[in-house]
Amino acid sequence: MATRTKGRIVLSANPKDNLEAAKSIYDKHVALGAASPLNILQDVHWAVTGLKIAPTLNENVQAEFHKGEAEKHYVNRDKEMPEIVKALKLSINFLKASFGDNPKQLTEWGISVDDSPKPKPKPKL
Numbered sequence: 001m002a003t004r005t006k007g008r009i010v011l012s013a014n015p016k017d018n019l020e021a022a023k024s025i026y027d028k029h030v031a032l033g034a035a036s037p038l039n040i041l042q043d044v045h046w047a048v049t050g051l052k053i054a055p056t057l058n059e060n061v062q063a064e065f066h067k068g069e070a071e072k073h074y075v076n077r078d079k080e081m082p083e084i085v086k087a088l089k090l091s092i093n094f095l096k097a098s099f100g101d102n103p104k105q106l107t108e109w110g111i112s113v114d115d116s117p118k119p120k121p122k123p124k125l
Contacts, residue, residue: 007103007113009092015081016064019057022088024110026050029091037098044087056080 012018029036029046038046056077063073092111099105106113 007115028109049087
């Protein structure tokens with residue numbers, strides 16, 4: 001019988017992946033409106049942060065497209081990333097706690113959940 005973990009959430013080091021995950025959470029939050037569990041969060045204001053996702057995604061697209069001008073766009077993108085990643089992490093942690101017995105429900109919010117057991121570390125020789 002396979003054992004289940006509590007579900008590891010691994011955020012990407014790639015800003016585009018994190019922006020897409022944040023957009024997915026924001027879209028679900030907006031769709032749920034007043035019923036969204038994220039309305040309880042006090043340090044995250046999705047009404048403000050959510051509006052920054054699309055322009056920040058666009059900055060990332062522009063940065064990738066214009067390699068010669070990339071630095072300017074990366075600077076603009078990176079200026080907003082700490083706030084967006086903070087909102088992403090706090091929201092994921094809150095949702096994971098809310099769905100304690102079934103972290104797979106985070107997939108409804110666009111979050112990939114790896115509930116496979118962690119591989120045992122290889123012994124050092």
